[in-house]
Amino acid sequence: MEGKKEKTFKFVIVGGGIAGVTCVEQLSSQFPSEDVALFTAGPLIKAVTNYKQVSRTMEEFDVEEKPSSVLEEKFPNLTVIHSAVKSLHTHSHCVETADGRVFGYKKLCICSGARPKLLTQENPNVLGIRDTDSVQVFQKHLSKARRIVIVGNGGIALELVYEVKGCEVIWAVKDKAIGNTFFDAGAAQFLIPSLEANKAEVAGPCKRLRYTMEEPAPDAAQTFTADKYSRGQNPGTVEPGSALGPDWHRGIELQGAEQVSHRVSVEYQCEVEQIFTSEEFLLSSKQTLEADTGSWPVYVQLTNGKTFGCDFVVSATGVIPNTEPFVHGNNFLLADDGGLQVDDHMRTLQPDVYAAGDVCTACWEHSPLWQQMRLWTQARQMGWYAGRCMAADVLSESIELDFCFELFSHVTKFFNYKVVLLGKFNAQGLGSDHELLVRCTKGQEYVKVVLSRGRMVGAVLIGETDLEETFENLILNQMDLTSYGEELLNPNIDIEDYFD
Numbered sequence: 001m002e003g004k005k006e007k008t009f010k011f012v013i014v015g016g017g018i019a020g021v022t023c024v025e026q027l028s029s030q031f032p033s034e035d036v037a038l039f040t041a042g043p044l045i046k047a048v049t050n051y052k053q054v055s056r057t058m059e060e061f062d063v064e065e066k067p068s069s070v071l072e073e074k075f076p077n078l079t080v081i082h083s084a085v086k087s088l089h090t091h092s093h094c095v096e097t098a099d100g101r102v103f104g105y106k107k108l109c110i111c112s113g114a115r116p117k118l119l120t121q122e123n124p125n126v127l128g129i130r131d132t133d134s135v136q137v138f139q140k141h142l143s144k145a146r147r148i149v150i151v152g153n154g155g156i157a158l159e160l161v162y163e164v165k166g167c168e169v170i171w172a173v174k175d176k177a178i179g180n181t182f183f184d185a186g187a188a189q190f191l192i193p194s195l196e197a198n199k200a201e202v203a204g205p206c207k208r209l210r211y212t213m214e215e216p217a218p219d220a221a222q223t224f225t226a227d228k229y230s231r232g233q234n235p236g237t238v239e240p241g242s243a244l245g246p247d248w249h250r251g252i253e254l255q256g257a258e259q260v261s262h263r264v265s266v267e268y269q270c271e272v273e274q275i276f277t278s279e280e281f282l283l284s285s286k287q288t289l290e291a292d293t294g295s296w297p298v299y300v301q302l303t304n305g306k307t308f309g310c311d312f313v314v315s316a317t318g319v320i321p322n323t324e325p326f327v328h329g330n331n332f333l334l335a336d337d338g339g340l341q342v343d344d345h346m347r348t349l350q351p352d353v354y355a356a357g358d359v360c361t362a363c364w365e366h367s368p369l370w371q372q373m374r375l376w377t378q379a380r381q382m383g384w385y386a387g388r389c390m391a392a393d394v395l396s397e398s399i400e401l402d403f404c405f406e407l408f409s410h411v412t413k414f415f416n417y418k419v420v421l422l423g424k425f426n427a428q429g430l431g432s433d434h435e436l437l438v439r440c441t442k443g444q445e446y447v448k449v450v451l452s453r454g455r456m457v458g459a460v461l462i463g464e465t466d467l468e469e470t471f472e473n474l475i476l477n478q479m480d481l482t483s484y485g486e487e488l489l490n491p492n493i494d495i496e497d498y499f500d
């Protein structure tokens with residue numbers, strides 16, 4: 001470390017995403033006379049607004065991207081430092097920023113998020129989507145594209161295959177069914193017709209989290225231009241911005257160069273064998289191209305033997321936690337997924353260093369009905385709980401693991417259907433020790449319940465089922481449902497009244 005310590009803060013939080021901002025809000029309001037600092041790479045922060053607890057574990061909120069001055073105005077004890085943290089020195093309790101300044105901390109919370117785990121870093125035509133910058137790049141490429149290949153079967157791929165128009169989409173998935181990260185083959189079958197149909201122009205009513213940006217106006221067609229929100233504001237930085245979130249594509253023009261509305265072909269059970277530039281492809285041109293003539297900027301060879309030329313590839317293949325600046329020279333434990341391991345008080349292995357959100361991996365013994373997924377809701381919950389744990393440590397108080405970690409719940413939207421996931425919604429970790437009850441009305445709803453030893457342990461609800469609160473209660477109270485059998489999903493029974 002080169003510089004001299006400029007100042008020591010009682011609390012330092014790194015990262016202006018949902019986890020970091022929530023942690024800052026918690027600490028700044030609980031300790032109004034202590035110095036709190038937020039270090040963040042970008043000029044904007046993410047703020048949770050209109051927060052509403054809709055049931056015991058489900059919550060709704062909007063997310064807004066705002067200038068950090070909004071936070072400083074709200075909390076006079078907060079200083080926002082717009083520089084990335086370059087290194088952490090846990091022995092001397094200080095951090096060094098990219099512009100060479102050094103600051104001390106008493107307690108530190110790392111909320112540096114994650115970045116796309118790209119199939120390759122080498123090819124400029126392989127894109128990831130994470131923050132506003134990466135959407136600009138994606139949008140610019142898409143506007144000239146006739147065909148793209150999307151690889152991955154999780155949240156981003158599901159959103160893109162539904163939203164992108166004016167361009168042919170080849171969707172390569174490892175699994176037998178689409179959307180494997182979020183649901184099973186039955187739900188996938190329910191959703192597939194939506195991919196084939198022309199999208200309804202106006203979104204139907206749907207309760208879910210909403211994501212907004214300060215400008216431009218909501219619902220206006222949105223085209224990002226290079227001078228706004230761009231790296232140009234932060235010359236020379238390569239740090240990732242905060243993750244986009246729910247409804248990020250709303251109002252953004254995701255239009256390719258063609259007039260087709262929606263053309264998606266799914267390649268199941270395959271991975272990417274190799275990616276070629278056009279030059280490499282010419283040199284190695286032993287492969288037969290699928291449905292094709294002409295030349296493309298990039299070629300994707302899949303493990304099913306097919307090779308597609310396309311304008312660009314979207315690597316929607318998960319994330320890697322941003323741990324690099326913090327681990328060097330320190331003794332952190334990293335989990336298999338690359339996250340900083342934290343215990344049930346969000347503490348890392350290093351004294352006075354906590355972590356929350358996408359950068360961390362929850363390594364406490366989980367409740368049998370909860371699992372970590374790198375989601376907006378969990379980033380908020382972890383940031384808030386980390387703040388409370390830091391406060392409890394300072395005040396030498398004890399604190400119990402928050403109730404939100406008791407039951408996994410996620411409310412989102414795919415293919416314009418409301419999707420609610422509860423508990424072990426995909427029977428995760430249950431082996432054969434479970435049974436499934438399914439009710440499906442084509443085009444309307446898909447309801448799946450996971451039962452283990454007669455108790456409900458998980459559910460997938462697609463459509464406006466209005467079953468989420470009742471099922472949440474049944475999962476939480478672990479009532480023996482054996483005697484109800486399949487009646488549990490009988491559409492002629494008002495289940496809410498039944499269990500009242």
Ligand SMILES: Cc1cc2nc3c(=O)[nH]c(=O)nc-3n(C[C@H](O)[C@H](O)[C@H](O)COP(=O)(O)OP(=O)(O)OC[C@H]3O[C@@H](n4cnc5c(N)ncnc54)[C@H](O)[C@@H]3O)c2cc1C
Nearest residue numbers: 015016017018019041084085113243357358374375376379
């Ligand atoms: C396209 C997309 C759609 C999504 N949709 C949903 C959804 O519908 N529902 C849902 O629940 N979740 C969704 N997610 C996931 C959700 O957005 C993330 O899980 C969540 O935002 C993570 O928040 P975070 O604060 O942990 O990290 P981030 O939002 O990644 O924030 C990290 C912050 O740390 C800063 N930073 C990084 N390194 C440094 C450093 N060295 N020094 C200083 N600052 C640093 C970054 O600039 C950033 O401000 C989506 C994600 C993406 C990418």
Ligand SMILES: NC(=O)c1ccc[n+]([C@@H]2O[C@H](COP(=O)([O-])OP(=O)(O)OC[C@H]3O[C@@H](n4cnc5c(N)ncnc54)[C@H](O)[C@@H]3O)[C@@H](O)[C@H]2O)c1
Nearest residue numbers: 152153154155156157174181271272316317318374375412
């Ligand atoms: N509505 C939502 O809840 C929502 C929407 C978008 C994104 N997100 C979140 O944003 C983050 C990023 O989204 P994402 O879709 O990239 O991640 P994800 O974790 O949701 O899905 C990653 C997918 O990529 C596949 N994969 C991984 N490596 C691969 C490889 N080498 N080849 C082929 N497939 C591979 C995985 O099997 C998985 O299907 C995630 O944390 C996700 O939960 C959530």
